[in-house]
Structures are given as structure tokens and as C-alpha cells.
Amino acid sequence: MRSILSTFFLCFLILGFSSAASVAAPDPVEQIRPVVEKISHMILDPKYKALSQKEQFAQFVVAAKECFDFDEMSKRVLGPQWNSLSAEQKSVFVDRFTSLLGHTYIDKSDSYTGQPIVYGKARVKGTRAEVPTFLQNGSTTVPISYIMQLDEGEWMAYDLVVENISLVRNYMEQVRSILQRDWYDGLIKQIEEKIAVLEQHKA
Numbered sequence: 001m002r003s004i005l006s007t008f009f010l011c012f013l014i015l016g017f018s019s020a021a022s023v024a025a026p027d028p029v030e031q032i033r034p035v036v037e038k039i040s041h042m043i044l045d046p047k048y049k050a051l052s053q054k055e056q057f058a059q060f061v062v063a064a065k066e067c068f069d070f071d072e073m074s075k076r077v078l079g080p081q082w083n084s085l086s087a088e089q090k091s092v093f094v095d096r097f098t099s100l101l102g103h104t105y106i107d108k109s110d111s112y113t114g115q116p117i118v119y120g121k122a123r124v125k126g127t128r129a130e131v132p133t134f135l136q137n138g139s140t141t142v143p144i145s146y147i148m149q150l151d152e153g154e155w156m157a158y159d160l161v162v163e164n165i166s167l168v169r170n171y172m173e174q175v176r177s178i179l180q181r182d183w184y185d186g187l188i189k190q191i192e193e194k195i196a197v198l199e200q201h202k203a
Contacts, residue, residue: 028122028129028148028155035067043109057102069156070098077171081179089184096191103198129155
């Protein structure tokens with residue numbers, strides 16, 4: 001988990017199986033590129049760096065929601081358990097999980113200093129797409145792929161794969177373990193505790 005958390009923020013800075021269904025859809029790479037540029041410029045802006053963590057978080061979430069479907073991501077992380085939750089419980093989990101990802105990003109974003117990003121060609125199959133990207137950091141190349149789905153004419157990411165490790169699958173395994181032991185209330189409590197630690201670390 002620590003490894004995924006430490007690299008998660010990179011994934012927001014990077015963002016064939018052709019079929020008839022994809023012909024009318026926008027290109028996933030070209031649709032995500034403006035959002036990538038917005039976020040990368042934002043975190044390098046001294047004005048952004050001078051903001052409080054709360055303000056940084058708010059700006060990040062607004063930008064990230066232009067390309068990330070946190071509802072779909074949360075649903076996939078919970079897996080079959082999602083259907084057993086009430087509407088209120090689902091809403092709370094999405095809110096807390098989004099907050100966890102956002103605060104993790106803020107905690108690690110200082111290490112991004114403008115490293116170049118290389119985009120690969122999107123692989124599209126029906127309403128699903130994978131956008132391979134590469135973060136160049138000196139002699140090291142970090143491969144990160146966005147897994148996306150077409151939603152009302154827009155490509156939205158619901159998972160990302162960092163060096164062959166799926167963010168959703170990684171969290172899914174951790175969530176399953178916590179749910180088996182502490183059920184929903186225990187899961188929410190652990191997420192909130194992790195957020196509190198991240199907030200204190202960045203303060």
C-alpha cells in the first residue's frame with residue numbers, strides 16, 4: 001500500500017483495438033492532455049504551493065474530476081460489497097476514498113519538479129480504453145496506464161496501473177481484508193485515520 005500511495009500522485013500528472021463504437025468518440029489521449037497540463041502547471045505554481053492544504057485539496061479535486069470518475073473507482077474498489085450498502089453509505093465511502101487519494105497526492109506532489117511526460121497511443125475496445133503514459137525522471141522511466149471508459153461522450157479514468165500494479169486491485173484487496181475483520185464502520189474509521197495522518201504530515 002505504501003508503494004502505491006507514494007506513486008499515486010504521479011498518475012495524475014500523466015494522463016489498437018479499434019471498433020465501430022469508438023469511431024465517433026473523442027481520442028482518449030487528446031481529451032486527457034489538457035487536464036494533465038492543467039494539473040502539472042498547477043502544482044508547480046508558487047501561488048498553489050502557498051495555499052493551505054485544505055485549499056490545495058479543493059483545487060486538486062476539482063481538476064481531477066475532469067478526468068477521473070471517483071464514483072466508479074470507489075464502486076470497483078468495494079467490489080460485490082458495494083451492492084449491500086445503502087445510498088448514504090456509498091456516498092460516505094466515495095467522499096472518504098476521494099479524500100484519501102487527494103491528500104495522498106498532496107503529500108507526495110512536492111517531488112514533481114516538471115519531469116517530462118510521454119504519451120503512447122490509446123488502445124480502444126468498444127467503450128473501454130487504455131492510455132499508456134511514461135514519466136521520465138532522469139534515467140528512470142515510470143510506466144503508468146490510465147484505464148478509462150466512455151461515459152456520455154467523454155472518456156473517464158476509473159483505474160490506473162503503475163508499473164503493472166493496478167490501483168483499484170491494490171485497494172480492493174486491502175478493503176476486502178478490512179471489511180472481513182471490521183466491516184464498513186471499521187473501514188471508514190481506518191480511512192479517516194489515514195487522512196488525519198496525511199493532513200498532519202503536510203501541515
